[in-house]
Amino acid sequence: LRLVNLNRRFGIVVEDGVVDVAEASDGRFGPEPLGVLSRWDEFREWAASTELGPGKPWTAQELGSPVPNPRQVFAIGLNYRAHATEAETAVPELPAVFTKFPASIAGPDITVTLPPEGNVDWEVELVVVIGAEARYVAPEGAWKYVAGLMVGQDISERKRQLAGPVAQFSLGKSYEGFSPTGPYLVTLDELADPADLALSCTVNGEEVQSGRTSQMIFDVPDLIAHLSSVLPLLPGDVIFTGTPSGVGVARNPPRFLAEGDVLESSIEGLGTIRQRFKQGSLSPWAVLAK
Ligand code: ZN
Numbered sequence: 001l002r003l004v005n006l007n008r009r010f011g012i013v014v015e016d017g018v019v020d021v022a023e024a025s026d027g028r029f030g031p032e033p034l035g036v037l038s039r040w041d042e043f044r045e046w047a048a049s050t051e052l053g054p055g056k057p058w059t060a061q062e063l064g065s066p067v068p069n070p071r072q073v074f075a076i077g078l079n080y081r082a083h084a085t086e087a088e089t090a091v092p093e094l095p096a097v098f099t100k101f102p103a104s105i106a107g108p109d110i111t112v113t114l115p116p117e118g119n120v121d122w123e124v125e126l127v128v129v130i131g132a133e134a135r136y137v138a139p140e141g142a143w144k145y146v147a148g149l150m151v152g153q154d155i156s157e158r159k160r161q162l163a164g165p166v167a168q169f170s171l172g173k174s175y176e177g178f179s180p181t182g183p184y185l186v187t188l189d190e191l192a193d194p195a196d197l198a199l200s201c202t203v204n205g206e207e208v209q210s211g212r213t214s215q216m217i218f219d220v221p222d223l224i225a226h227l228s229s230v231l232p233l234l235p236g237d238v239i240f241t242g243t244p245s246g247v248g249v250a251r252n253p254p255r256f257l258a259e260g261d262v263l264e265s266s267i268e269g270l271g272t273i274r275q276r277f278k279q280g281s282l283s284p285w286a287v288l289a290k
Contacts, residue, residue, distance in 0.1 A: 001047060002184040003033070003148070005064040005107070006056075010036050012047065013184065017055025024052060033067055033185075037236040040131035040147050044187075060274075064107040066150060066185035067129055072237040073100045074227055075125075075154055075173065079216050079242025086250035095218045095226050100154065100240065104174040108182030108273035112155065113280035115175050117289050119158040120257045120277070123243035124201035124265040126213050127152035127181050128220055134233040142221035145233065148185040149194060151267045153201070153275065154240050155179070158249045158256075160289035168289070181238070183271045191269045195219060199244065201265040203257070211244025213267075 002013040003021075009031040011018035021043075022031040029036050029043060036043050077096035078084040084091050106112075114120050131147025154173055161172030173179075188194045196214035200207060213219075218226065223239055248255040257263065259279040266272040 001044075001148075001187045002190065003066055004058070004182070004184055005033055005066050005068055006058050007062055008064060008068075012052055014053045014055040016053065018058045019052045019055050024050065034069055034236045037067070037129070037131060037147055040235060060109040060183060063109060063183055065105050065181045067181065067236050067238055068105055070102055070105065070236050070238045071234050073102055073105065073179070073240070074223075074237070075100050075240035076218065076223060076242040077169065079218055080211060080244045081215065081217060082211070082245035083243055083247070084217075086245045086247070091217060095223055097227070098169040098173070100179045101170060101174040104176060104179040106177045106180045108151070108180055109275075110177055110180055111276045111278055112177040112180075114257065114259065114277050115157055115280055116282045116286060117157050117159040118256060119249065119254070121156045121158055121248040122201055122203065122208065122257065122263055122265075123154035123156060123247055124199050124209050124267075125152045125154050125240045125243050126197065126199060126267060128223070128239040128241060129185055130233045130235055130237040130239075132235060134224055134228040137224055137228045139221035139225045142224035143188065143194070145224055146188060146220065147235070148187045149191070149267075149270055150181045150185055150238075151183070151199075151265055151270045151273045152179065152181040152240055153263065153265050153273065154243060155275075157289075163289040172289070177275075179240075180273050180275055182273055186270050197270065198268040199266070201263060204262055208248070209244050209246035213241070215244065216242060
């Protein structure tokens, strides 16, 4: 299945458009993605046994994030060797976990306002969506807890991210619109090998990042096992799984996003998300990171 959030309602992509889940199920499932993800097995059974269609036409600009309001958002730093090297840090022995605050989650095709600090960077990432509560899960069974996968961008303002004395990863990566995801939530049966997908991103058409998800240091089952050993993962939770090399801050000279830039991020089998950037104005109350 390919699921979308079309005008704030969960829908299934079919040949000629999108089928609204709440309408097609006569209200058995509501329009909210999080409610459906909380009854994921029941929903999958219903979808498999139902004649879906006809669909309604749609455009990318109408799409919100397939999971617009997750309860928990996990993100993993330095999860690709070449990215750890370009960041001049040691390969981590444990997953480097931080959060992106849920209000930064945005749809796949949006305009992002650049904050005044200025050092805004790109990070294409595979995003995992949890489909069942996971606690003390072994890596061997961990894919069972995954509802599906999405394309994501872990957009990052580097000055605030690294501001001391305690690095502000979570805040520097949580400006409004900094966590675009989508365009679809794709279930694992749609993919030949969900553990080995090509991912890349371009700025104004020029490729800046390229890798494969099989190059992760801690793969998706490792991450679910690690996180669920600490706290429960809940249906609808999302995990940004880290970015391959090629980020702007590691370039010589560094390169950051500017007004008018277009960022496109793609993952094999999952689609493409697209952001345009415009310069924001300074809030009178802003305390800028140096
Ligand atoms: Zn990242």
